[in-house]
Amino acid sequence: xxxxxxxxxxxxxxxxxxxxxxxxxxxxxxxxxxxxxxxxxxxxxxxxxxxxxxxxxxxxxxxxxxxxxxxxxxxxxxxxxxxxxxxxxxxxxxxxxxxxxxxxxxxxxxxxxxxxxxxxxxxxxxxxxxxxxxxxxxxxxxxxxxxxxxxxxxxxxxxxxxxxxxxxxxxxxxxxxxxxxxxxxxxxxxxxxxxxxxxxxxxxxxxxxxxxxxxxxxxxxxxxxxxxxxxxxxxxxxxxxxxxxxxxxxxxxxxxxxxxxxxxxxxxxxxxxxxxxxxxxxxxxxxxxxxxxxxxxxxxxxxx
Numbered sequence: 001x002x003x004x005x006x007x008x009x010x011x012x013x014x015x016x017x018x019x020x021x022x023x024x025x026x027x028x029x030x031x032x033x034x035x036x037x038x039x040x041x042x043x044x045x046x047x048x049x050x051x052x053x054x055x056x057x058x059x060x061x062x063x064x065x066x067x068x069x070x071x072x073x074x075x076x077x078x079x080x081x082x083x084x085x086x087x088x089x090x091x092x093x094x095x096x097x098x099x100x101x102x103x104x105x106x107x108x109x110x111x112x113x114x115x116x117x118x119x120x121x122x123x124x125x126x127x128x129x130x131x132x133x134x135x136x137x138x139x140x141x142x143x144x145x146x147x148x149x150x151x152x153x154x155x156x157x158x159x160x161x162x163x164x165x166x167x168x169x170x171x172x173x174x175x176x177x178x179x180x181x182x183x184x185x186x187x188x189x190x191x192x193x194x195x196x197x198x199x200x201x202x203x204x205x206x207x208x209x210x211x212x213x214x215x216x217x218x219x220x221x222x223x224x225x226x227x228x229x230x231x232x233x234x235x236x237x238x239x240x241x242x243x244x245x246x247x248x249x250x251x252x253x254x255x256x257x258x259x260x261x262x263x264x265x266x267x268x269x270x271x272x273x274x275x276x277x278x279x280x281x282x283x284x285x286x287x288x289x290x291x292x293x294x295x296x297x298x299x300x301x302x303x304x
Contacts, residue, residue, distance in 0.1 A: 005143040007265055013149040015257025016156035017214060021234030022241065022249035023163070024207040030244045031179050031200045032095070034102045038086065038110035040231025041117075042208035043215070046079045047222045048117050051126060068131055076209040082113075083205025084198055092194075117224050125223040134217050148217050155210070160250060163203070167246075172199055240286055242293025252294065256283070 021039070028036045090109055094102050134148040167173035172195075178186040179196045187193055208227070215226050234249075237256055241248025259282055263275045271278075286294070 003143075005141055006145070007261060009140075009143070009145050009149050009153070011258040011261040012153045012254070013257075014261055015254035016152045017211060017230060017253075018233050018237055018257045019250045019253030020156060020159065020207050020211050021230045022237035022253040023160075023246060024204040024211075025231075025234050026238045026241070026244070026246050026249035027176075027200045027204045029238065030246065031176065031197055032091070032102070033099055034091065034106065035235065035238075036204070037103065037106045037231070037235075038113060039204065039208055039234070040227030041110040041113040042079055042082055042086075042205055043212040043227030043230065044117060044222075044224050045082055045113055046075050046209040046212040047128075047216050047226070048121055048126075048224070049078045049082075050075070051121060051222070071130065072210075072213060075213045076206040079205040079207070079209025079212070080202040081205070083201040083208065087197060087201040092197075114224060121224070123224060125221045127220060128216050128222050129220060130213070130216050148214070152214055159207070159210075163246075172196075176200060236280075236283055240283060240293055242296030245293065245295040248293055248295030 025036060025039055028034050028039075086109055090105055091102060094105055134146070134151060136147050137144045138147060138150070139145075167177055175186065175191045175196050176199065178189070178191055179193070186196075211230055212227065215230070216222055219226075233256055234253065237252035238249045239252075240255070241250070241252035256279065259279050260275065263278050264272060267275060267278065290296075
């Protein structure tokens with residue numbers, strides 16, 4: 001029973017990380033039909049922005065003195081800001097361009113952000129100790145669970161519930177849903193395009209900041225490529241869930257996280273290094289069965 005509970009928490013924790021990443025990508029795709037491949041670089045930027053003090057000692061001192069109630073909103077705000085700026089400076093000018101052009105622009109933007117970080121901080125990973133109290137463990141029904149796992153799971157559920165209420169109960173949320181369904185018609189009905197798109201980018205960037213914070217607390221390391229693996233799996237989750245479906249992206253994120261942990265448990269020791277190959281084989285099977293995704297919205301099925 002203890003082992004099963006441990007596996008369950010591991011799966012939910014990893015799935016929460018992937019679900020947040022997939023949600024950030026799906027939000028932008030739903031409004032702009034853009035797969036923003038710079039999303040992974042937003043994750044790294046949010047963390048490296050905290051390392052701005054000129055010396056490593058000053059950085060450690062600075063971060064050690066920032067309470068969690070300030071640090072968490074600060075990282076999320078940095079993510080929202082860099083995401084909004086990317087929309088204003090890059091994607092807004094390409095809004096009427098071919099989707100392939102916008103996708104290439106997102107690759108280029110990610111390349112620029114990564115090389116800017118390389119210029120400022122070099123490629124050497126940085127050791128960070130953020131929110132050390134989250135590394136402690138608590139015992140639940142005999143299983144020792146890191147506090148960070150519990151916080152990640154609870155925070156993800158809270159974000160999903162809050163975003164659901166926002167999309168269904170507020171004017172801004174209704175406008176975002178209308179724009180995701182039919183952007184041209186939504187504009188004809190009075191929806192302000194810039195406001196909706198900026199809001200989607202802000203939420204997406206904030207989620208990127210939250211992911212970066214979780215990764216650093218888990219690993220104790222800030223790396224320029226830290227968002228790459230999450231971005232890859234999150235993109236796969238949006239495809240499996242159905243491009244344009246927020247609900248599908250979240251469910252697929254949890255499914256992939258659960259499959260990864262499950263494969264790590266059941267595979268023989270010699271086969272565990274190939275865990276990702278088995279997970280992606282599962283992804284291929286799902287896409288062969290439902291190439292439009294598990295929860296593809298009606299608008300997407302019509303375009304196909």
